[in-house]
Amino acid sequence: MRTRSLLLPRSSSAHPLDSRSRRGVGAVAAAGLALSLAACSGGGGEASAGGGDDPMTVEVNVYSRSLPYFQDFVAGAQERAEAEGVTLNVTYGETDPQLQYDQVQNALTKSPDGVIVVPVDPAALVPVFQQASDGGLPVLTAVNDIEEDGWPYVVGHVGKEYFEVGREKAQYIVDALGGQGTVAMIHGIRGLLFSELQGQGAMEVFAENPGITVIDGPYTGEFSSDAGLAAAENVLTANPDVDALYFDNDDIALGGVLAAQQRGIAMEDIVIIGTDGGEPARQAVANGELDMTITLCGVATGKLAMDTLVAFVRDGQKPDERFVDVPSQLITTESYEDVEALIAAGDC
Structure with a gap:
């Protein structure tokens, strides 16, 4: 299994939601989310096949707006969304777990066809992901993974070890x-x-x-x-x-x-x-x-995340493994030109 024991130091400034407050927020939100998610197709996390030409709306919430990597990630996701006839709505968590929780919760109330999230905190979003799964709304995490107790509630994870x-x-x-x-x-x-x-x-x-x-x-x-x-x-x-x-x-x-x-x-x-x-x-x-x-090939990662979610929503195709590995390239003066060519081609 592609997992490791995570012994992570915690910081109150980086993680304002402790375990009890995270679960508490999820419980308070449950009733409202259940009403909103009832409009979504399917149930228990199963996808509804619709065909490649079916219009889709996908909500994307990204860790940060300012970092170049995430700008590349969004560009890749948008490129694939346009090719697949997907309307993409992007919001940014700005490294704030509480802000991101609120944004993702709000995204679910819009009853999109799917959601892609780059988590700020590995545990904070688990309750809202559970609500999405219970309502049949597929969620895919990308770049930053979540804690193991949240894995059953998402389609998979697109990222790097x-x-x-x-x-x-x-x-x-x-x-x-x-x-x-x-x-x-x-x-x-x-x-x-x-x-x-x-x-x-x-x-x-x-x-x-x-x-x-x-x-x-x-x-x-x-x-x-x-x-x-x-x-x-x-x-x-x-x-x-x-x-x-x-x-x-x-x-x-x-x-x-x-x-x-x-x-x-x-x-x-x-x-x-x-x-x-x-x-x-x-x-x-x-x-x-x-x-x-x-x-970490942000453009390619954004493309792969979008392709993975679209395949699940339209065709019921779930990744063979929960962890979908993305490409990466080591850049030195010797490899610089080769990597630039990959990036220019949209392959990284």
Whole structure:
């Protein structure tokens, strides 16, 4: 099974809904949602076959509007929606679990044909997903997974194994340093699967290499270059001789590049890596500023999520496995042009 035990630290600022309040909100909403979902076709999560030309309306709720990766995801979903005759309504959770809960709950009351959600919090949406399932409205999660108790209520999950992404990033650093050196890890948002699972995977690889010393650094609390700059400045002040900077995400990694440059550190003297593969990060790789990033192929992921949901709604076709793996590409100066060609073709 494609799962791992998630031992995630929690933060009140990142996760304002505790388990009891999440379940409580779901219970209060149940009556209203049941009335709204009664208009949806099917029951118990089963799809109704309608044919490829049937018009559809799909509600999409995405983790954030500002991050380049999610802009790519929405672009891919919209491209496939237009090709399939699907009307797409997009809202943004803006990294706020309560806001996203309210938005998804509101989306269900519109009785769409299906819903795609990129969860902010792995547990907060489980009650509303259960209500959707009970009313026969199919929900697909994408990019960020949910907790296991919510799996029975969704069609499936389209995403990437973040644990393996973290391992791949750490192995790149180990190889770049020849197995010897000090690595500082700067994280994004505490408790977010994207951050935590990458970190767990990376630490597993670092633990396998005794010549690597790890400074497990701060959580920035957000994904922005300003937050990355501030965190990297603090880490470099306390540890001026680090050999590599590991970042969860490209936005904070670009802040780390600036912090190193402002200290007069030559880019060839430090390894800096991120994740996401948005255009600014790819350009930084091409310029020799960012050593490596992994693109999670936002456009291709958006397309695959839309195709997966449409196949279920129109043809009753459920994914063979709950976890539908998406493509990814490691971007370095050597692979830059090849990956750019894939992105230009819409294949990443």
